[in-house]
Structures are given as C-alpha cells and as structure tokens.
C-alpha cells in the first residue's frame with residue numbers, strides 16, 4: 114500500500130483529483146470506478162474545474178459506480194444516481210451510455226445485481242476510487258462480507274445507517290439495504306485509490322493498514338491488491 118499523507122481535505126481532493134486527471138489525459142478511453150459519500154466531493158469538484166479549463170475530456174471515459182441504496186427512486190435527492198449527476202456527470206462531457214450505476218428500483222433486485230455484475234465482467238476498471246466507512250466498509254460491503262463476493266444485495270450495518278443519517282431527516286428514512294459491488298469486483302480493478310479525511314476515520318484506517326486481513330474489516334482486503342494508493346489527511350492518518 115502506498116500511503117500519501119496531506120495536510121487537509123483540500124490538499125487531499127487536489128492530490129486525488131490529479132491522479133485521476135492524469136489517467137484520463139494519458140488514457141482517454143479509460144474506465145473509472147467511482148464512489149459516493151462526502152469524501153470524494155472535492156475530488157469531483159477538482160475534475161470539473163480541469164474539464165472547464167479545457168484540460169481534460171471525459172468523452173470516451175466509461176464509469177462504474179460502487180453502489181446504490183434500495184428503496185429510493187433515482188430522482189431522490191439522496192440516491193447515488195442523483196449524487197453523481199449533481200456532483201460530476203452534469204458538469205462534464207461524459208456520454209450517458211458510458212456511465213453505469215447499479216439500478217436498485219423495481220421488484221427483482223437480484224436480477225439487477227446480476228445485470229450489473231455482467232456489465233462489470235465485460236470491463237476492466239483502470240482505477241477504482243474508494244472512500245471508507247467508519248466501520249471499515251468499502252462500497253457497501255459491510256463487516257463480515259466474504260472477500261469472494263461479487264455484486265450483491267446487502268443489509269446496511271446499523272453503524273453505517275447512523276453515519277449516513279446526516280443526509281436524511283431521521284434514522285427511519287435511511288435505507289436498510291443497497292446493491293453494491295462485491296470485494297472481488299473491487300479487487301479486480303487495475304489500481305485502487307482510497308481517500309479518507311477526518312478523525313472519525315483514523316481507527317478504521319489503522320485497522321485497514323496495520324491490522325490483519327480479515328472479513329471483519331472489509332477494507333483490509335486491499336492489502337492483497339498490488340497497486341493501492343491511500344490518500345489521508347493528517348486527522349485520518351493520526352493512528353498510523
């Protein structure tokens with residue numbers, strides 16, 4: 114694992130954004146794995162600025178998002194579909210047919226998982242961007258998820274629902290299930306870029322980097338990936 118520690122969130126966003134922008138410049142037809150949550154927002158803002166400056170184009174880029182809540186229509190302000198539209202896709206020249214987000218609407222969610230997994234299997238993700246949950250989850254692969262899991266319907270941990278409650282009016286409104294890429298899908302990316310900011314992430318970062326590789330800490334699986342870069346601000350790196 115290559116660990117880069119930076120001063121603050123701003124520097125974290127610029128550092129991560131630059132790595133992605135460099136890939137898009139050198140390989141215009143690249144495939145990006147994308148994440149949601151508060152942490153990547155600054156990274157996406159950086160990419161939008163580089164696009165607006167005419168320095169990069171996403172015309173030929175293909176993207177796959179990690180996950181999506183079940184039970185929220187795509188138009189819901191907290192759906193990840195909407196998050197990606199608002200934070201990135203509506204500001205850049207990516208082609209609608211090149212962006213993929215699990216569809217968690219409709220009755221047959223298992224078929225939606227299978228369809229998304231089949232799409233992923235046809236692609237090779239060049240760079241997978243990741244955040245991390247305070248309980249060590251990546252995507253929505255919660256503690257206890259078998260490492261060989263591919264795209265699946267997951268039950269959100271109570272800790273995750275509590276952490277994400279800040280986006281909703283009450284805990285009851287936070288979905289209890291989601292569709293997520295599995296750990297196996299994530300590890301198939303050519304490279305992984307995980308970003309984390311703030312002291313609430315210090316403990317899980319320490320477990321991910323220095324703890325044993327265990328399904329109790331899903332992010333510890335990244336120790337097995339040959340090309341993982343972790344960018345941390347000083348608070349998230351405090352226990353390393």
Ligand SMILES: N[C@@H]1[C@@H](O)[C@H](O)[C@@H](COP(=O)(O)O)O[C@@H]1O
Nearest residue numbers: 149150151152244245246252253
């Ligand atoms: N499914 C997402 C994860 O992909 C993300 O990494 C995590 C952390 O979010 P934040 O960056 O807001 O701390 O939140 C959600 O649960």
